[in-house]
Amino acid sequence: MVKKDDRSPPKSYKERYDLVRHPSRIRSSDVIKGVFKDVIYYGSPDPSLIAATGTINGINCIILGQEKPRKGKKSKATGMVKPEGFGFALEMLEQAEKNHIPVVSFIDTYGGDPSMESEMGGQSFLISDAISRFCDANTATVSYVIGEGGSGGALAIQVADKGFMLENAIYSVIAPESCCRIIFHRRLTAGEDVEEVLPDALNLLRPGGEHIQQIGMIDEILPEPEKGAQTDYEFTCNIIKKSLVKTLNEWITKSRKGGKEIRPATIKKLKTKRREKVLKYGEFIDDLDKLAKRRTKRKFPDRVKTIDVEREDFETMHLIKAHLEKEGIEDTELYNCEKQWDPDKNIFRVAGGCGFVSLKEYKDNFYACPKCGKGEYLSVEEHIEKICDKNTFREIEGDLSFKKMLNADSYNFGSYKESLGKTKEKSFSNEALVSGTAKIKGKDIVLAISDLRFFGGSFGAVFGEKFKRAVDYAVEHKQPLISVCSSGGARMNEGPMSLAQMAKMNMALLDLKDEGILYLSVITGPTTGGAYASYVTQGDIIIGEEGAMVEFAGPRVVMGGGFNVDRDIIMTNKLYETDKIQHLVKRKDLKGLLSYYVRVFYAIRYPEKRRNRGRILDFSKMPS
8 A cells, every 4th residue: 555645745626526527437336346245235216326235344234325327337327316315325224223234335426416306306305314314323334435525415425423535536515517607607608618617616615535524524535546546446445445444343342143243332422422523513612692682674675566556657557457456456556576568468467476466465474475475585684573573582693703613714714704794794694694582472482594695595614503502502491493594505615614514403403303392494585405405304394485496406506407497396385285394374474383383382392291281372371
């Protein structure tokens, strides 16, 4: 073996990208054959996920491998695992837990499949469930990033007790090409080729093993042949095999029958260490900011499309009044929900909207059409006004920022630091998550709201820590947690650190659920990416606001990858129709629904010790 000290310095991100995209790059199927004996393959429903059992040094293992296609090799694998693949991975994990068998996973994926078929199959829900289950796995787990770790699709089965990464592998919050389309879209529009932009995208994403190890997502970087793993499969497999045997031997003991097993006490210790490790994906000084009152700032959106019928020209006024009479609307001050004139039929028609609706009804529904739900994106202050009892919201961790983060200079620098500063000047928030305590119909709650005006509601290290601390507060004070999400997902500017927050937030929620505390998740538009595939879909009850856009990957990413986007599918309405969420509500009805579940929680905190033997909603004690 080549000594580490004798090796060349790490290659550039672009050089590593080229190596993991090499057509002959070693695949999971090659590693499994080269590392394990007595391999038995299971009938995985997804060609992009290999599921098998095998032995190494006499130790039985459950094996999961993400498989990319390779030129010249017949395979239906796409390198993008579908919902049925993640579901099958969870079944294999369950088998491993029952039999106390370690799980070894090999990561090599462009990302989770973003097609509309996978969207309908509950892709985000299954990725989120996989992250939580591997965070809490009741057995030993080991993971290897051997090629490309693509976003949540990789993280879903990568969280482990011991993590390794080949030195030329990359692990990214988003596919580099998608980063080009989002962050550097102006350069592409100006005529630059993606290949020209890729180096800058990769430098922003920082997907190298040295960075992943610094975060704590992996424990060790394994050497490759000097010119890449594709040049010597045997060398690469032996490196992986040696590390795996060493790792498993630390946990395995001899059973009474002479075999090898992992004892329950060992698994318990591993789970404790795993929890501590994941919750340190971004460490902060551990002191709680004081509670501070937050006041509502903006009362009415400036850009609302309104119309005064009496001030229109005679012909238009006549047509509008005819429409109002037909719809039974008596107001003359109206909101225009995507009005369009159809010259062929000589009427107003709407493409996805409802025409004219009463402005009063629009305001009463918190600036959303009372018919289809389409409306303005609300500020944090407006969400607070919509949900909470008046003047009861007190903010937690309002001053939490990179100033309290250990190693902050690795993430808060350059143009990103400048952008954060400018965003804070324009926003009332210091981060894209606002958390605090409040009351709903007199009952105490903990509230976490993403701020769409702050970097599109995206999450990074500070966001993840604020969410964790909100959960900790809810656990300590035994108060139900409500999250309200409108987010673009993980913040690319922080690279893999933002991706790591998906695991951190889900891990924190496990503490909440262990204590039997209610978690209500509210989806508002737009909700996409890592937010949707992590904490949003872990709600005990999930509520969608009518007409909100929600998608595993944003439309630009999906279409950029060559997939079609069906607007009817990526809506909360469709989630409700397909039983993925429990409720679909108009904005004005949200508080009443949340209040009901909060009251149920306080009335029946523990079913075997039910205190209230009457109706949950006691109308004689309802606050006005």
